[in-house]
Amino acid sequence: MKTEKIMGLMSGTSADGLSIALCAAGPGKELKVLKFSNYPYSSALQAKIIAAREMKAPELSALNFELGRLWGGMVRRFCRTHRVAYKSIAVIGSHGQTVWHSPGRRGHTLQIGEASFIAEETGRPVVCDFRPADMAAGGEGAPLIPFLDEYLSGGGRPAALQNIGGVGNIAFVGKGVRTFGFDTGPGNSLMDTAVALLTGGRRTYDRGGALAYAGEPDAAKVEKFLAMPFFRRRPPKSLDRSEFSEAFIEKHFGRVTGANAPGVLATLNLFTAASIALAFRKFAPRGTRELIVSGGGALNPALLDNIAALLLPAGVKVRSSAELGLHPLAKEPACFALLAWLALKGAVNHCPSATGARGPRILGKIIKK
Ligand SMILES: Nc1ncnc2c1ncn2[C@@H]1O[C@H](COP(=O)(O)OP(=O)(O)O)[C@@H](O)[C@H]1O
Numbered sequence: 001m002k003t004e005k006i007m008g009l010m011s012g013t014s015a016d017g018l019s020i021a022l023c024a025a026g027p028g029k030e031l032k033v034l035k036f037s038n039y040p041y042s043s044a045l046q047a048k049i050i051a052a053r054e055m056k057a058p059e060l061s062a063l064n065f066e067l068g069r070l071w072g073g074m075v076r077r078f079c080r081t082h083r084v085a086y087k088s089i090a091v092i093g094s095h096g097q098t099v100w101h102s103p104g105r106r107g108h109t110l111q112i113g114e115a116s117f118i119a120e121e122t123g124r125p126v127v128c129d130f131r132p133a134d135m136a137a138g139g140e141g142a143p144l145i146p147f148l149d150e151y152l153s154g155g156g157r158p159a160a161l162q163n164i165g166g167v168g169n170i171a172f173v174g175k176g177v178r179t180f181g182f183d184t185g186p187g188n189s190l191m192d193t194a195v196a197l198l199t200g201g202r203r204t205y206d207r208g209g210a211l212a213y214a215g216e217p218d219a220a221k222v223e224k225f226l227a228m229p230f231f232r233r234r235p236p237k238s239l240d241r242s243e244f245s246e247a248f249i250e251k252h253f254g255r256v257t258g259a260n261a262p263g264v265l266a267t268l269n270l271f272t273a274a275s276i277a278l279a280f281r282k283f284a285p286r287g288t289r290e291l292i293v294s295g296g297g298a299l300n301p302a303l304l305d306n307i308a309a310l311l312l313p314a315g316v317k318v319r320s321s322a323e324l325g326l327h328p329l330a331k332e333p334a335c336f337a338l339l340a341w342l343a344l345k346g347a348v349n350h351c352p353s354a355t356g357a358r359g360p361r362i363l364g365k366i367i368k369k
């Protein structure tokens, strides 16, 4: 097996933009991020994507193609910027944009962003639509990232890997651990929604955690939120971002104004951190002493501080994946590059113990020009 260049595309539930990673994959489970870029969406496109769950078929069909065309163009920009020749890329994996995810019995999920445009642009094989095969096999369709965590860290010291995108998800891996993972609760979505409500959509996130740092959290509210049934459920479990949305904020905080925003953000930030700490304390295998954080949440220092403070008494060290040389936004696209590469080889790219599926499957649909 030789080392090959593989590309991954991720557009997460935050709908903040497309993250693209170019990686080197090779023998001995080698996987290294070579190049990474993030292409933010306009706030109008972000709002449209978040509203997609309410769309009728013609609009949804149009959005599917709009995103596919847009991503084809972003791949072109990426390859120009980083001077990557299309023919040097062995395969491209595109997660797509989730517009609906309901796990469970008779569950269903929908990722859009027509990948044929990426294949047409590059002439390279593209793999997309990874989640349905897992759900057809009885899985929750999520999380898929623990496959990467096991691939990279399965043989090492037990560790917890926490990704904080729109929702949060954790995976436990390491020597002697049967890899498992699940959604921990809200990721950035609640904080993002509060900021969007505050600014009428002009700003979409609490940059650097500035608002959260400026306010005092309401600990009683956080306790109340943590009593929600989702946090007591045993894994596997997964969450749709809609469970923690505008309605949640309106119900518990009323209108978000300049006056109450710091307190609201401090409380939501602490709640998000506490849901992660709770997941760790409830479910981490014995001997797990490290939590490595990736995703956009790792770029929010107030959130990292809160998680670290909550896990300190348990003797757990909290680190950003950046400390290990992995840009927090590169992990998910790197994962879909790997899943695509394995799918093209006809190799298992699936961790059924994380999703609850009946057995290992080859996830993804292959497009060849
Ligand atoms: N500098 C920053 N400060 C605070 N939060 C940030 C920063 N950069 C990104 N984020 C957060 O990360 C989110 C994007 O994270 P990402 O991992 O891309 O999520 P998803 O996978 O759902 O798209 C943004 O919506 C924002 O909440």
Ligand SMILES: [Mg+2]
Pocket: 010, 011, 012, 013, 014, 015, 016, 017, 018, 019
């Ligand atoms: Mg994103």
